[in-house]
Amino acid sequence: MFKRRFFLGTAGALGAAASVSKVALAALPEPVLQSKPDTMPPLEPPNGRPYRPVLTLNGWTLPWRMNNGVKEFHLVAEPVVREMAPGFKAHLWGYNGQSPGPTLEVVEGDRVRIFVTNKLGELTSVHWHGQRLPNGMDGVTGLTQPGIPPGKTFVYEFVARRPGTFMYHPHADEMVQMAMGMMGFWVTHPKGRHPLIDEVDRDICFLLNAYDIDPGAATPKIMTMTDFNLWSWNSRIFPGIDPLVVGFKDKVRIRIGNLTMTNHPIHLHGHEFQVTGTDGGPTPKSTRRYDITEDIPVGAMRQLEFLADEEGDWAFHCHKSHHTMNAMGHNVPTLIGVDHSGVASKIRKLIPDYMVMGERGMKDMTEMDMPLPDNTAPMMAGEGPFGAVGMGGMFSVVKVRKGQKRGDYTDPGWFQHPPGTVAYEFKGPLAEPVHGRAQSVGAGSMPRAQSPKTEVEVTVRKPGAGAHSNH
Numbered sequence: 001m002f003k004r005r006f007f008l009g010t011a012g013a014l015g016a017a018a019s020v021s022k023v024a025l026a027a028l029p030e031p032v033l034q035s036k037p038d039t040m041p042p043l044e045p046p047n048g049r050p051y052r053p054v055l056t057l058n059g060w061t062l063p064w065r066m067n068n069g070v071k072e073f074h075l076v077a078e079p080v081v082r083e084m085a086p087g088f089k090a091h092l093w094g095y096n097g098q099s100p101g102p103t104l105e106v107v108e109g110d111r112v113r114i115f116v117t118n119k120l121g122e123l124t125s126v127h128w129h130g131q132r133l134p135n136g137m138d139g140v141t142g143l144t145q146p147g148i149p150p151g152k153t154f155v156y157e158f159v160a161r162r163p164g165t166f167m168y169h170p171h172a173d174e175m176v177q178m179a180m181g182m183m184g185f186w187v188t189h190p191k192g193r194h195p196l197i198d199e200v201d202r203d204i205c206f207l208l209n210a211y212d213i214d215p216g217a218a219t220p221k222i223m224t225m226t227d228f229n230l231w232s233w234n235s236r237i238f239p240g241i242d243p244l245v246v247g248f249k250d251k252v253r254i255r256i257g258n259l260t261m262t263n264h265p266i267h268l269h270g271h272e273f274q275v276t277g278t279d280g281g282p283t284p285k286s287t288r289r290y291d292i293t294e295d296i297p298v299g300a301m302r303q304l305e306f307l308a309d310e311e312g313d314w315a316f317h318c319h320k321s322h323h324t325m326n327a328m329g330h331n332v333p334t335l336i337g338v339d340h341s342g343v344a345s346k347i348r349k350l351i352p353d354y355m356v357m358g359e360r361g362m363k364d365m366t367e368m369d370m371p372l373p374d375n376t377a378p379m380m381a382g383e384g385p386f387g388a389v390g391m392g393g394m395f396s397v398v399k400v401r402k403g404q405k406r407g408d409y410t411d412p413g414w415f416q417h418p419p420g421t422v423a424y425e426f427k428g429p430l431a432e433p434v435h436g437r438a439q440s441v442g443a444g445s446m447p448r449a450q451s452p453k454t455e456v457e458v459t460v461r462k463p464g465a466g467a468h469s470n471h
Helices: 174-179 343-350 362-366
Strands: 065-067 070-085 088-095 104-107 111-118 127-129 153-159 164-169 184-189 202-211 230-233 244-247 250-258 264-268 273-278 293-296 301-308 312-318 382-384 387-389 395-401
Touching: 104 111, 164 174, 164 250, 164 273, 164 301, 184 202, 184 250, 202 244, 244 250, 250 273, 250 293, 264 301, 293 301
Parallel strands: 070 111, 104 184, 202 250, 244 395
Antiparallel strands: 065 070, 070 088, 111 153, 127 164, 164 184, 202 230, 250 301, 264 293, 264 312, 273 301, 312 395, 382 387
């Protein structure tokens, strides 16, 4: 599952990394690498204080070694290739073979030592977001430490003083390095029973991140500020995001961190949750409320908990509609209602693969077999039990099943709905509409200064039986 090797000072992708001798690395813990984009099983602690591990969605937890009572990790900052969805890979920067990097799990009170080796072509650092620690371990290049030069290894050491949900990322050339995917999750488990932290049956974590990668390209455009076209969870986009598999009546905790350039209202179908923690720690019980959508600000963590007491395949997604699409273009005109009769056939004489887009909305994209540049993720490509799922991006499914054993995250397949519980087509006669609305309408708060000389008549073209003839 994992590749283990000593880092012997190979150059980074930009060819600027300096070599590191075997002697210098002799005291380092062995770097553990992972290249698969699959969700790996929770890492049961082999030593140190016991805890119930988390599951990282489409990710993994970094193994460690105990050295005289200190928990030692080795992070390698390096260029990586990340499969964001089947058939689409991105050239990113990350840690230990992946972006985001592996999750670090420790226990409250642990003394932690993290070796960070830089295989990039420029200075880097690691900021331990949300941690209480000595100022010189905070990881801000130029302010609290010198940057880590290419080919060098720095050591961070501190005590994990409080339990909670945290993350790590650079504070060096931040616009580039975070835009390229350098980030990771950190979980500090409580050392014992905590009055504000409940025991749960499933504990799942992931980071929100976003990229701007042109169709057919593989490297993010780091100068983008707002118009991202790939919205992802742990650098995966639907249908590449694994389902969140839980057992019926399980108490579930989901930890989410946001390192994109905008907020994300994360919405769960079929259940209500409570916000039980932030990167400031567990929330007081007096502040908790039941909700179905939680807006996660930039640079923030949220910890959601719910009782999975409704069986089914429940959608779980960002509620910003453009964030559930892939490879979006932002300059596409709206063609809804435009009559393309006869136009498509004429254009196909010049461009054989031409297809009409957007005449009835963009859902047609799920059914089109339109040629795409190599290494491009379709806007919507998921296939569900009832046909194409018109979603992409920040979307997955919470699968709640009876009989799902504790610790078993195997995909159980599609939910088998009991008879009579699926929406169906009505085949009886339709009643004529009744025009019962009041004839008077509002006149506005005050008269218009200039009124149009004539009323504008707007008509609507409704798709008929031949609506698919141009496609």
